[in-house]
Amino acid sequence: MKKKRQEKILQLISQMDIETQEELADKLTELGFQVTQATVSRDIRELNLTKVSNGKGKQKYAVLKNDDKHLSDKLLRVLKEGFVSMDMAQNILVVKTVSGMAMAVAAALDALELHEIVGSIAGDDTIMLAVRTVEDTKIAMETIRTLMNE
Secondary structure (H helix, E strand, C coil): CHHHHHHHHHHHHHHCCCCCHHHHHHHHHHCCCCCCHHHHHHHHHHCCEEEEECCCCCEEEEECCCCCHHHHHHHHHHHHHHEEEEEEECCEEEEEECCCCHHHHHHHHHHHCCCCEEEEEECCCEEEEEECCHHHHHHHHHHHHHHHCC
């Protein structure tokens, strides 16, 4: 039952902007799962979910793709230490980094496996991220800003 419930949670957060544990519990209940807030809280921890911006001024649950917490911390540190600025040109996101850090920052961004980002190309101090749509570019930028403030 736990496995099916957690699979359903992953499906729900990939299809909807779910902002709170209560909202997630309500959706699960609607689908026939009997859950408590404590169960949902445990599932969120076990699935390594985090909150990211939905690009509309609110937050939503998303999967932090790296299961190795230590590695995730390292990648986040690389991102924070190397990041300088970012700007968008339609569905292209350009990230400026400290000189020599673009490849490491691009690897950190790739490891996040953000749905909005199709791929990246890194030079010495600049990364070009191909993003699915203009709206997705805004969402990706907000997600990166949120990560930078953690």
